Amino acid sequence: MTDMEFEKQIRILANGMEYPRTPNIAGDVTRRLRSSIRPRFISRKLAWSLTIILVLFSSLMLIPPARAAILEFIQIGIVRIFPQPATPTIEAVTTATPQSIPTPASAPGSDSQLLFPFLDNIAGETKLANAQLAAPYPILLPTYPPELGQPNHVYIQDANGVMTILVWVDPQQPELVTMSLHFIPTNSWAINKMGPVVIRETQVSGQRAIWAVGPYPMAMRDGNIEITRLIDGHVLIWADGNITYRLETGLSLEEAVKVAESLQPIP
Amino acid sequence: MDESQLIQRAANGDTTAWEPLVVAHQEAIFRFAYLLLGDPDDAEDIAQETFLRAWDHLKRFDTARPLRPWLLTITSNLASNRRRSIGRYISALTRAFRDDPVPPNIEEKSLQRIEADHLWKAVKQLTFTDQQIVYLRYFLDLSVTETADVLRVAEGTVKSRLSRALDKLRNIIQQDFPVLTEGREP
Numbered sequence: 111m112t113d114m115e116f117e118k119q120i121r122i123l124a125n126g127m128e129y130p131r132t133p134n135i136a137g138d139v140t141r142r143l144r145s146s147i148r149p150r151f152i153s154r155k156l157a158w159s160l161t162i163i164l165v166l167f168s169s170l171m172l173i174p175p176a177r178a179a180i181l182e183f184i185q186i187g188i189v190r191i192f193p194q195p196a197t198p199t200i201e202a203v204t205t206a207t208p209q210s211i212p213t214p215a216s217a218p219g220s221d222s223q224l225l226f227p228f229l230d231n232i233a234g235e236t237k238l239a240n241a242q243l244a245a246p247y248p249i250l251l252p253t254y255p256p257e258l259g260q261p262n263h264v265y266i267q268d269a270n271g272v273m274t275i276l277v278w279v280d281p282q283q284p285e286l287v288t289m290s291l292h293f294i295p296t297n298s299w300a301i302n303k304m305g306p307v308v309i310r311e312t313q314v315s316g317q318r319a320i321w322a323v324g325p326y327p328m329a330m331r332d333g334n335i336e337i338t339r340l341i342d343g344h345v346l347i348w349a350d351g352n353i354t355y356r357l358e359t360g361l362s363l364e365e366a367v368k369v370a371e372s373l374q375p376i377p
Numbered sequence: 378m379d380e381s382q383l384i385q386r387a388a389n390g391d392t393t394a395w396e397p398l399v400v401a402h403q404e405a406i407f408r409f410a411y412l413l414l415g416d417p418d419d420a421e422d423i424a425q426e427t428f429l430r431a432w433d434h435l436k437r438f439d440t441a442r443p444l445r446p447w448l449l450t451i452t453s454n455l456a457s458n459r460r461r462s463i464g465r466y467i468s469a470l471t472r473a474f475r476d477d478p479v480p481p482n483i484e485e486k487s488l489q490r491i492e493a494d495h496l497w498k499a500v501k502q503l504t505f506t507d508q509q510i511v512y513l514r515y516f517l518d519l520s521v522t523e524t525a526d527v528l529r530v531a532e533g534t535v536k537s538r539l540s541r542a543l544d545k546l547r548n549i550i551q552q553d554f555p556v557l558t559e560g561r562e563p
Binding site: 111113116117119120121123124125126127128129130132133135136138139140142143144236237240244 | 392395396397399400403404406407408411412417420421424425428429432487489490492493494495496497502511515516518540543546547549552553557558
């Protein structure tokens, strides 16, 4: 196919694009112009998020243990962890965070349910080679456990920087995520992870690391309202240079550290 | 009353003159924002803000120029900022976890639309700059001159950028969406 034929083909394909119905922008703009007060530029979704966050934050602040917890946090790379000293009877929530790929729960007492039925709907799926081209940092792959192999899914998301997410699924149940590894560049939006039940400080290749056991929030959306849902799970967080790593897994701490320390550049 | 007269009236504060201009261009602006951001709510926010920002700066607008490219420039800038904003970030993450608001009905969805979706996914793998130029030229069907006007670059620059973007797009399609070109070789 020549360049001209390819261009023509693209134009034909683009003409088939289906767009949502155009809303009545003129009406809304005119109304806003005629109003003496122009609302600050803020999206409805963001407004909902901020409202929910504010309400929940305020609620937590009314409870002394929670207030104490909120005032202190542990920071690893760009991740801030707000410990929850008491048994989390309060559903601690936070802003939507890049805990995009919940892993199956393996915390004691948790249900081994399919926690991630929406794998096909995650934005930004790509191939490993393309992700490496897009990411301005080396994407590392675990060489432990030896049988792990390459990730089953690779995503890149714009998080004020290229965030890479590698996902491994259960070969017998492809809808069940067994492990995910997030590469989060320093300039990304800060991650606030509130309410992990167990936090342990550890090391990954001599670097300070944090091991946190759920629940952790997963952002969801229903219509125009964003909500968070708590998922039990384990996460190992450490930073190296400009990248913060998050390893979500059902493995034990010791095994997770082995995975983290086995990271090697893509062969 | 032609566009430039409406703009002049609007620049003097006449909202009734601005409304028909918004009506005339809202679809292109909304669609461009939708293509860039991939979310109808985000696109609506950006489209509204585009017309509000343009209204604020109408006095400085050269009425000899067509309005649409200028509006598209504003849309592009706002969308670019939005992609970096926390609102966009939250949207992207939450979108990852929600069901498709309009679940595609494969049986009813025409092959043409499915192919267009694949093309869109391929274009999204390009850089933002490359995406812009592809959307303007092929999705919104702007001429090279209009595209140059939107991007504030020379027409020759549009052509060279477009050529590079198409090369990249061709590679992506060949690798990830070969169905878009299969059986179409001359």
